[in-house]
Amino acid sequence: xxxxxxxxxxxxxxxxxxxxxxxxxxxxxxxxxxxxxxxxxxxxxxxxxxxxxxxxxxxxxxxxxxxxxxxxxxxxxxxxxxxxxxxxxxxxxxxxxxxxxxxxxxxxxxxxxxxxxxxxxxxxxxxxxxxxxxxxxxxxxxxxxxxxxxxxxxxxxxxxxxxxxxxxxxxxxxxxxxxxxxxxxxxxxxxxxxxxxxxxxxxxxxxxxxxxxxxxxxxxxxxxxx
Amino acid sequence: xxxxxxxxxxxxxxxxxxxxxxxxxxxxxxxxxxxxxxxxxxxxxxxxxxxxxxxxxxxxxxxxxxxxxxxxxxxxxxxxxxxxxxxxxxxxxxxxxxxxxxxxxxxxxxxxxxxxxxxxxxxxxxxxxxxxxxxxxxxxxxxxxxxxxxxxxxxxxxxxxxxxxxxxxxxxxxxxxxxxxxxxxxxxxxxxxxxxxxxxxxxxxxxxxxxxxxxxxxxxxxxxxxxxxxxxxxxxxxxxxxxxxxxxxxxxxxxxxxxxxxxxxxxxxxxxxxxxxxxxxxxxxx
Numbered sequence: 001x002x003x004x005x006x007x008x009x010x011x012x013x014x015x016x017x018x019x020x021x022x023x024x025x026x027x028x029x030x031x032x033x034x035x036x037x038x039x040x041x042x043x044x045x046x047x048x049x050x051x052x053x054x055x056x057x058x059x060x061x062x063x064x065x066x067x068x069x070x071x072x073x074x075x076x077x078x079x080x081x082x083x084x085x086x087x088x089x090x091x092x093x094x095x096x097x098x099x100x101x102x103x104x105x106x107x108x109x110x111x112x113x114x115x116x117x118x119x120x121x122x123x124x125x126x127x128x129x130x131x132x133x134x135x136x137x138x139x140x141x142x143x144x145x146x147x148x149x150x151x152x153x154x155x156x157x158x159x160x161x162x163x164x165x166x167x168x169x170x171x172x173x174x175x176x177x178x179x180x181x182x183x184x185x186x187x188x189x190x191x192x193x194x195x196x197x198x199x200x201x202x203x204x205x206x207x208x209x210x211x212x213x214x215x216x217x218x219x220x221x222x223x224x225x226x
Numbered sequence: 227x228x229x230x231x232x233x234x235x236x237x238x239x240x241x242x243x244x245x246x247x248x249x250x251x252x253x254x255x256x257x258x259x260x261x262x263x264x265x266x267x268x269x270x271x272x273x274x275x276x277x278x279x280x281x282x283x284x285x286x287x288x289x290x291x292x293x294x295x296x297x298x299x300x301x302x303x304x305x306x307x308x309x310x311x312x313x314x315x316x317x318x319x320x321x322x323x324x325x326x327x328x329x330x331x332x333x334x335x336x337x338x339x340x341x342x343x344x345x346x347x348x349x350x351x352x353x354x355x356x357x358x359x360x361x362x363x364x365x366x367x368x369x370x371x372x373x374x375x376x377x378x379x380x381x382x383x384x385x386x387x388x389x390x391x392x393x394x395x396x397x398x399x400x401x402x403x404x405x406x407x408x409x410x411x412x413x414x415x416x417x418x419x420x421x422x423x424x425x426x427x428x429x430x431x432x433x434x435x436x437x438x439x440x441x442x443x444x445x446x447x448x449x450x451x452x453x454x455x456x457x458x459x460x461x462x463x464x465x466x467x468x469x470x471x472x473x474x475x476x477x478x479x480x481x482x483x484x485x486x487x488x489x490x491x492x493x494x495x496x497x498x499x500x501x502x503x504x505x506x507x508x509x510x511x512x
Binding site for chain 2: 069070225
């Protein structure tokens with residue numbers, strides 16, 4: 001698995017560097033805006049999509065599939081790479097938020113609402129859902145069709161979440177936070193049950209989602225022919 | 227004899243193309259050649275050997291293992307060079323080797339270094355800046371540097387200059403000389419196979435026409451040439467394929483002596499058929 005992750009990182013390094021630099025610069029300015037939540041999620045999803053497309057874009061699919069590695073391991077390593085991308089995004093966004101928070105502190109302003117554990121938990125749950133939706137499509141249908149179906153599945157999930165939020169919460173979001181059913185549910189749960197309990201539930205739910213998705217991906221990928 | 231690869235009654239169906247009842251094998255320690263026109267099914271066979279596609283029927287064995295079920299074990303034993311050797315274009319050749327080497331416990335860095343020197347590949351240049359021939363050389367070095375038991379080369383000599391092609395053929399001959407390694411070459415350049423291959427498999431329209439030793443082909447197949455009026459309708463069936471011009475006909479046969487006998491004293495030229503003759507004339511009737 002480490003060989004596959006190394007391959008992804010080595011091959012995707014220029015792409016990663018450019019994206020990370022852009023994101024770091026963007027984070028410094030945008031961390032206060034609620035939309036930053038979605039920007040950072042899109043960034044993490046772009047990392048996942050970009051890394052998964054890398055071999056295809058270089059036309060080395062068949063060569064990579066001739067390397068001695070099991071399909072199961074290919075699937076699991078793709079999930080690990082996606083999660084590493086998510087962790088990197090969260091680290092950059094968190095660091096940028098904390099730096100901005102400390103700067104606000106010095107002039108007597110409150111920290112941005114975005115820099116809080118409950119928001120990070122909502123982010124984790126949404127990102128896990130993105131990964132869990134996209135990767136089975138990618139492994140089932142491949143780069144072109146899988147990319148489109150996966151992206152549509154994510155977009156559909158986001159729109160559905162927004163629709164539910166509109167319906168049940170009348171679209172009213174906590175100040176400084178983005179609209180959406182997941183953000184609203186997780187931040188409400190953290191207020192009601194405390195962050196540690198919410199964290200256990202969110203991380204557990206994310207883990208289950210990812211495990212089920214990975215199982216599905218393995219089943220789909222085992223049937224694929226190249 | 228121990229076979230390094232074996233296909234028994236293998237079928238694979240795609241819309242518009244079917245590989246039907248394909249059976250052949252390659253004994254360990256030998257070089258096998260696969261010839262056939264474009265779209266004959268050579269690449270499908272290569273994909274079956276690598277476990278990239280699954281047969282609809284029949285059995286595929288590589289080093290005694292099923293490439294679909296035992297994918298890792300098979301791929302560790304196989305070195306593969308694709309028809310169009312694509313590598314990550316923005317990396318250097320050594321960068322690609324750094325990735326590939328991690329997948330093979332048997333990777334031999336000194337052997338890779340030797341091959342790079344021998345093939346004169348600029349190791350620190352980006353793959354994107356290399357010619358097609360140079361990429362093919364780099365891909366060959368990558369395939370050979372982990373001591374593959376079976377090298378599967380899909381059109382490896384296309385794009386290579388004649389001098390390097392000869393050196394590569396010598397290299398491949400040396401590769402199998404120990405008796406443990408084998409090579410399967412799929413190519414259109416039949417002269418390479420005539421020089422190098424011990425076994426030849428001819429595939430056309432998804433079916434095996436023959437799979438036998440090079441010597442047997444040389445002894446069996448012949449080209450018969452004669453005046454066009456000798457090729458009457460009922461005689462055309464004597465040939466596996468024929469071509470008639472204004473001044474002469476050329477026919478492919480396994481029974482040149484029989485044809486000579488049946489045509490009595492008619493002036494005929496009988497020559498040993500080259501692989502190119504066989505590929506060109508087989509099934510032809512015009």
